[in-house]
Amino acid sequence: xxxxxxxxxxxxxxxxxxxxxxxxxxxxxxxxxxxxxxxxxxxxxxxxxxxxxxxxxxxxxxxxxxxxxxxxxxxxxxxxxxxxxxxxxxxxxxxxxxxxxxxxxxxxxxxxxxxxxxxxxxxxxxxxxxxxxxxxxxxxxxxxxxxx
Amino acid sequence: xxxxxxxxxxxxxxxxxxxxxxxxxxxxxxxxxxxxxxxxxxxxxxxxxxxxxxxxxxxxxxxxxxxxxxxxxxxxxxxxxxxxxxxxxxxxxxxxxxxxxxxxxxxxxxxxxxxxxxxxxxxxxxxxxxxxxxxxxxxxxxxxxxxxxxxxxxxxxxxxxxxxxxxxxxxxxxxxxxxxxxxxxxxxxxxxxxxxxxxxxxxxxxxxxxxxxxxxxxxxxxxxxxxxxxxxxxxxxxxxxxxxxxxxxxxxxxxxxxxxxxxxxxxxxxxxxxxxxxxxxxxxxxxxxxxxxxxxxxxxxxxxxxxxxxxxxxxxxxxxxxxxxxxxxxxxxxxxxxxxxxxxxxxxxxxxxxxxxxxxxxxxxxxxxxxxxxxxxxxxxxxxxxxxxxxxxxxxxxxxxxxxxxxxxxxxxxxxxxxxxxxxxxxxxxxxxxxxxxxxxxxxxxxxxxxxxxxxxxxxxxxxxxxxxxxxxxxxxxxxxxxxxxxxxxxxxxxxxxxxxxxxxxxxxxxxxxxxxxxxxxxxxxxxxxxxxxxxxxxxxxxxxxxxxxxxxxxxxxxxxxxxxxxxxxxxxxxxxxxxxxxxxxxxxxxxxxx
Amino acid sequence: xxxxxxxxxxxxxxxxxxxxxxxxxxxxxxxxxxxxxxxxxxxxxxxxxxxxxxxxxxxxxxxxxxxxxxxxxxxxxxxxxxxxxxxxxxxxxxxxxxxxxxxxxxxxxxxxxxxxxxxxxxxxxxxxxxxxxxxxxxxxxxxxxxxxxxxxxxxxxxxxxxxxxxxxxxxxxxxxxxxxxxxxxxxxxxxxxxxxx
Numbered sequence: 001x002x003x004x005x006x007x008x009x010x011x012x013x014x015x016x017x018x019x020x021x022x023x024x025x026x027x028x029x030x031x032x033x034x035x036x037x038x039x040x041x042x043x044x045x046x047x048x049x050x051x052x053x054x055x056x057x058x059x060x061x062x063x064x065x066x067x068x069x070x071x072x073x074x075x076x077x078x079x080x081x082x083x084x085x086x087x088x089x090x091x092x093x094x095x096x097x098x099x100x101x102x103x104x105x106x107x108x109x110x111x112x113x114x115x116x117x118x119x120x121x122x123x124x125x126x127x128x129x130x131x132x133x134x135x136x137x138x139x140x141x142x143x144x145x146x147x148x
Numbered sequence: 149x150x151x152x153x154x155x156x157x158x159x160x161x162x163x164x165x166x167x168x169x170x171x172x173x174x175x176x177x178x179x180x181x182x183x184x185x186x187x188x189x190x191x192x193x194x195x196x197x198x199x200x201x202x203x204x205x206x207x208x209x210x211x212x213x214x215x216x217x218x219x220x221x222x223x224x225x226x227x228x229x230x231x232x233x234x235x236x237x238x239x240x241x242x243x244x245x246x247x248x249x250x251x252x253x254x255x256x257x258x259x260x261x262x263x264x265x266x267x268x269x270x271x272x273x274x275x276x277x278x279x280x281x282x283x284x285x286x287x288x289x290x291x292x293x294x295x296x297x298x299x300x301x302x303x304x305x306x307x308x309x310x311x312x313x314x315x316x317x318x319x320x321x322x323x324x325x326x327x328x329x330x331x332x333x334x335x336x337x338x339x340x341x342x343x344x345x346x347x348x349x350x351x352x353x354x355x356x357x358x359x360x361x362x363x364x365x366x367x368x369x370x371x372x373x374x375x376x377x378x379x380x381x382x383x384x385x386x387x388x389x390x391x392x393x394x395x396x397x398x399x400x401x402x403x404x405x406x407x408x409x410x411x412x413x414x415x416x417x418x419x420x421x422x423x424x425x426x427x428x429x430x431x432x433x434x435x436x437x438x439x440x441x442x443x444x445x446x447x448x449x450x451x452x453x454x455x456x457x458x459x460x461x462x463x464x465x466x467x468x469x470x471x472x473x474x475x476x477x478x479x480x481x482x483x484x485x486x487x488x489x490x491x492x493x494x495x496x497x498x499x500x501x502x503x504x505x506x507x508x509x510x511x512x513x514x515x516x517x518x519x520x521x522x523x524x525x526x527x528x529x530x531x532x533x534x535x536x537x538x539x540x541x542x543x544x545x546x547x548x549x550x551x552x553x554x555x556x557x558x559x560x561x562x563x564x565x566x567x568x569x570x571x572x573x574x575x576x577x578x579x580x581x582x583x584x585x586x587x588x589x590x591x592x593x594x595x596x597x598x599x600x601x602x603x604x605x606x607x608x609x610x611x612x613x614x615x616x617x618x619x620x621x622x623x624x625x626x627x628x629x630x631x632x633x634x635x636x637x638x639x640x641x642x643x644x645x646x647x648x649x650x651x652x653x654x655x656x657x658x659x660x661x662x663x664x665x666x667x668x669x670x671x672x673x674x675x676x677x678x679x680x681x682x683x684x685x686x687x688x689x690x691x692x693x694x695x696x697x698x699x700x701x702x703x704x705x706x707x708x709x710x711x712x713x714x715x716x717x718x719x720x721x722x723x724x725x726x727x728x729x730x731x732x733x734x735x736x737x738x739x740x741x742x743x
Numbered sequence: 744x745x746x747x748x749x750x751x752x753x754x755x756x757x758x759x760x761x762x763x764x765x766x767x768x769x770x771x772x773x774x775x776x777x778x779x780x781x782x783x784x785x786x787x788x789x790x791x792x793x794x795x796x797x798x799x800x801x802x803x804x805x806x807x808x809x810x811x812x813x814x815x816x817x818x819x820x821x822x823x824x825x826x827x828x829x830x831x832x833x834x835x836x837x838x839x840x841x842x843x844x845x846x847x848x849x850x851x852x853x854x855x856x857x858x859x860x861x862x863x864x865x866x867x868x869x870x871x872x873x874x875x876x877x878x879x880x881x882x883x884x885x886x887x888x889x890x891x892x893x894x895x896x897x898x899x900x901x902x903x904x905x906x907x908x909x910x911x912x913x914x915x916x917x918x919x920x921x922x923x924x925x926x927x928x929x930x931x932x933x934x935x936x937x938x939x940x
Contacts (some may be wrong), residue, residue: 029873085750093570104932104936113526114317116531116533118534132872145929147923599916
């Protein structure tokens, strides 16, 4: 299962957040390939394309123009071919109800965007590591819930 | 009441019929008795007459005999005269007797026998005349004939005596019957008369008492009618009756007033009424009324508008109920109410509600957007700051470092404020579902949320058992969480924090602190700590948004936490009170309605 | 060898089965079948380790290796990786299957079982996996906790006892720290998720 790198996709309309996200992964030891999309429509177009490479983890911002993170989540969960993708919600807000709702809808990870870069790095590292555990150690992915 | 009286009328009716029947009987019996009496006296007369005639016959026979004897002795025809007259008279008497005995077979038979005997006697007379005319008195034949005449005469005497005796016996019997009849009849009549008099008297008193009741009922009815009229006017109501059998309407006076007309100023027909109905509502109105009239069924509430002649539009509400009066006649009793003011009030209320709702929505949307959208730039400021610190801090002077620290602190504080504000704005009741939740679990979850700081402070939290209560679970967990963290934050520096959470059921009347209880019983939760406490004069202030009792630098806090608690409790129709004693601790008491 | 939890009988009307897998057993079975298919004399020693009883040519090894890729099974040649895999297998076995082992200190159990000092194992593990043995044990325990919550319907007290935690609070805190959510929230989410599907 392990390739040389971990495939990561982020869909977020905020340029700064995309920058932080990429910078954080650049500084991590883990070898990753990060792809970013500006909104849900671009993301879904990519995922639905024939030759697309599915990410190991897909980070979704909830608030996006055109197609929101929730809509993407719904579409992805409906389609069986995406079943191996771990979905991480990556959002500014974190109300208990929002979190539970997205988990119930099938998200695996909920990340409240951290306030500083160090935390961001830590969080992303943890996500990737734990997700990797799920891929490599036969953990039941259906029970994979992580909130950071 | 009236129906009771009407039921009694059956009693009266039956009494009347019984009385009439009794009087008829009295009449009939009296007639019969009198008839009997006259018959009796007729019979008496007849018997007497018969007896008299029989006596006469015998005396005529005697006359004839005397005449015959005279003639035989003297042979003078002068003596034949009484004999001839006697014979004639016998014939008269006989004719008379035949008439008298026409309805008496015994008498008739006796008469026939008597007739034979008399004829025989006469024959002996004639025969002896023939002997005497020749003067042959010693002739044996004559003697025999004479003796036979005497014997026949004796038989006749016996026969007549017998007949008279029979007649007398009959007479006596009749006399007796007649007398007893005479004696019993007045007695019977008197008793029957007395009875019927009593009945009539009873009927009379009954009628009088019923009349009194009817009068009282009528008076009440009159009052009722008057008050109905008044209430019709005050309540803007009109009554109408649809007589199913007669197929006619009756409108009350006020119904005319409701449509702006003078009472009874037009024929109470459906068409005349429909003329006033608002054109847009006519179709539906007609349909509803037609259905009612066709099926003779209750009319459910129907709503329509009417236009008065002066152009005023009124909102009406009408309903009708099928009613069967005492005679079993079916009627639909309808009530029509002018609900214009209600509708107008309702409309304004609805508008205000909508406005309020809009305001509320706007406010919470504003709140949410403000705090949510404020977060993004702030988060970026903070993240860039951390990047800056990592990469560029070594290039900064000392004061530059200090400025950066200050910026960081300010940003952190701003973040706290925004977070709490966001939480406050989320603590809304609308669209939150109440569900039966195990409060023990919610408390446990709240403790789990705070596990880190509880462990850090080595705090001791004790609680007793809670029941399951219908609540918004998230919010109750939040409530516990806020109160516990409040206690932990304002802990005393000298003591290990101890928090006691106690549940019990409370009677509203036993809790004077609840000023206007809406429920008789409440769930009461007290949370007591041994922290720094507060002056009781601030007990109410601490729940006010952004209100803080301490300087920002002493205790970090935004002054929103307890406001959220208050909001949560109010969302649950509950109450929250704080009670403090400086350096001893604080107690928060929460009441939730016991449903 | 599927172990189907008794819980699914209740769900069968939903036309949906909730399964519990023994991944080790599955892998072992697959491995066994594949080895037989390729006519390789072998002995499966432990988790992720097969002793070959004959020498394999590079060609046969490659075709076997390609066949296994279908099942995402990789032939690990690196000795370090093998040892890490052994550590993981030992831990998984310890947590999931060997309750008596759970009672022992994990470090002692690992060094005893694998014949290396714990310090060596720990360093090696961190180097290869970017995470610590302790962390891995916790993840496995929490994973087992999740399974017990969902499939066995055990409550947290029973689980804490079964997994040899000093208190319910300890397990609960560890669960929250590892997953970011409380055990009850976890149970609620999974239940609602199943209802939704």
